[in-house]
Amino acid sequence: MVSMQTAIQIQNVSFAYGAKQVLHDVCMDIPARQVTAYIGPSGCGKSTLLRCFNRINDRISGAHLTAGSIRIHDVDINRADIDLQELRRRVGMVFQKYNPFAKSIYENVAFSLRVAGKTKRADLDDIVEDALKNAALWDEVKDRLHSSAFGLSGGQQQRLCIARAIANQPEILLMDEPCAALDPLATLKIEELISELKKQYTIIIVTHNMAQATRCSDLTAFMYLGKLVEFGPTMQIFENPKDPQTEAYVTGTFG
Amino acid sequence: MTSHHILREFDKGMISLKADVLLMASLARQNLERAMRSLLERDIDLARSVIADDSDVDDLERKIDQTGIDIMVRFHPVASDLRLVITSMKMAHNLERVSDHAVNIAKRSKKICKSLPLDEVGLAEPLYSLAGKLLRDALMAYTDANAELGEGLKVRDRELDRMHKQMIATLSGRLETSPGRSENLLHLIFVARSIERIGDLAVNMGEDSVYLGDARDIRHEHSKASTPAPQGSSESDALA
Numbered sequence: 001m002v003s004m005q006t007a008i009q010i011q012n013v014s015f016a017y018g019a020k021q022v023l024h025d026v027c028m029d030i031p032a033r034q035v036t037a038y039i040g041p042s043g044c045g046k047s048t049l050l051r052c053f054n055r056i057n058d059r060i061s062g063a064h065l066t067a068g069s070i071r072i073h074d075v076d077i078n079r080a081d082i083d084l085q086e087l088r089r090r091v092g093m094v095f096q097k098y099n100p101f102a103k104s105i106y107e108n109v110a111f112s113l114r115v116a117g118k119t120k121r122a123d124l125d126d127i128v129e130d131a132l133k134n135a136a137l138w139d140e141v142k143d144r145l146h147s148s149a150f151g152l153s154g155g156q157q158q159r160l161c162i163a164r165a166i167a168n169q170p171e172i173l174l175m176d177e178p179c180a181a182l183d184p185l186a187t188l189k190i191e192e193l194i195s196e197l198k199k200q201y202t203i204i205i206v207t208h209n210m211a212q213a214t215r216c217s218d219l220t221a222f223m224y225l226g227k228l229v230e231f232g233p234t235m236q237i238f239e240n241p242k243d244p245q246t247e248a249y250v251t252g253t254f255g
Numbered sequence: 256m257t258s259h260h261i262l263r264e265f266d267k268g269m270i271s272l273k274a275d276v277l278l279m280a281s282l283a284r285q286n287l288e289r290a291m292r293s294l295l296e297r298d299i300d301l302a303r304s305v306i307a308d309d310s311d312v313d314d315l316e317r318k319i320d321q322t323g324i325d326i327m328v329r330f331h332p333v334a335s336d337l338r339l340v341i342t343s344m345k346m347a348h349n350l351e352r353v354s355d356h357a358v359n360i361a362k363r364s365k366k367i368c369k370s371l372p373l374d375e376v377g378l379a380e381p382l383y384s385l386a387g388k389l390l391r392d393a394l395m396a397y398t399d400a401n402a403e404l405g406e407g408l409k410v411r412d413r414e415l416d417r418m419h420k421q422m423i424a425t426l427s428g429r430l431e432t433s434p435g436r437s438e439n440l441l442h443l444i445f446v447a448r449s450i451e452r453i454g455d456l457a458v459n460m461g462e463d464s465v466y467l468g469d470a471r472d473i474r475h476e477h478s479k480a481s482t483p484a485p486q487g488s489s490e491s492d493a494l495a
Contacts, residue, residue, distance in 0.1 A: 240469075
């Protein structure tokens with residue numbers, strides 16, 4: 001891990017929703033162009049931490065970092081002068097419930113590009129095609145790009161959301177339980193896509209599905225009660241966890 | 256882990272897996288003990304019962320493998336659970352071979368018993384005694400996930416290898432001086448070889464217990480070491 005380039009440096013991060021402290025002194029370096037999975041029981045803080053990486057927690061009243069820093073390319077992303085729109089372009093996000101816009105397949109991918117000022121049709125066409133190809137969706141939708149996104153299957157809608165995120169050429173892709181609402185085959189397609197996408201992007205995934213973490217992540221972090229309990233190569237976490245709490249959680253003897 | 260899994264079926268599977276390995280171990284050791292007793296006490300009936308009972312050990316090997324596969328397919332065990340499933344299946348394989356060697360000894364014993372008493376059978380007793388201890392400790396290393404005990408077996412097995420070599424040398428000498436007894440002496444050489452192999456199997460089980468306890472793979476480390484460990488007896492030694 002030492003030799004890998006670091007995508008995100010998390011230094012002594014504590015975070016609260018109002019008076020409720022939900023993250024406690026989390027420290028870890030997330031390597032670039034690897035898949036890092038967060039596992040842990042509900043309420044352990046893994047999604048909160050993920051949402052700190054593009055500051056969408058800011059939208060929740062009272063949510064704030066109480067200590068520490070999160071740095072991307074050595075820049076503290078909680079600095080007052082950070083351009084949030086640019087941060088969220090660089091750090092894309094895919095949610096548990098696929099949420100395409102009520103627009104065509106094409107417009108779903110092109111929308112944020114238009115917002116960012118790209119309006120030349122030829123450029124948009126190229127970017128949309130590339131994004132859909134990278135999201136392994138192009139072959140399935142190329143003949144109906146202007147149909148409603150809602151006509152796609154759940155798995156296709158989620159891949160469209162991934163295409164929408166990568167159209168902005170992010171560096172980091174956050175995935176918050178991206179397969180929770182999908183059937184097993186659609187899940188495997190997303191996992192296959194993740195292993196392709198990590199060649200270009202740093203991927204951070206929150207999952208409750210431990211088999212998924214073992215299948216598609218390079219590193220796994222186990223969180224419990226707002227603390228990072230253990231972080232290491234996925235094989236080590238699932239073959240020989242060092243911490244008894246991690247052992248208890250992954251083997252299902254927890255609690 | 257001493258705590259219970261959230262899925263009781265999983266706990267039941269794991270308990271049954273470990274219990275079957277221990278049952279298989281006790282049957283394999285019993286077969287070995289009876290095979291040796293048949294040899295030392297010239298008891299043909301005991302040898303026959305060892306040969307007949309080996310199928311129980313074979314059945315348990317299949318059962319353990321099936322339980323292990325069921326657990327892996329249904330519950331995807333990880334961490335110490337995964338290591339226990341993998342190690343138990345390997346233990347079963349090694350124990351089946353221990354029992355096979357007990358059968359080999361029993362078959363040789365039957366042949367030796369049909370001839371005049373062979374004084375040299377007593378030479379096998381100290382080897383058996385040491386191999387039995389190695390086997391016992393390998394099983395204890397598995398039961399307690401005791402990596403230290405498991406890892407120590409390799410060094411202890413060298414003494415068995417040395418004793419085996421010595422016994423083969425003695426028997427080879429007598430083959431030259433007592434050609435009339437050559438067939439039985441050869442049978443005894445194969446008995447010694449089986450005992451020596453049981454020591455190797457105990458070492459294998461010890462290595463698997465190191466994986467069980469510490470998740471370390473120490474197999475074949477002697478081939479990587481700068482000073483090679485004594486090779487012990489090989490088949491070519493035994494047949495020389």
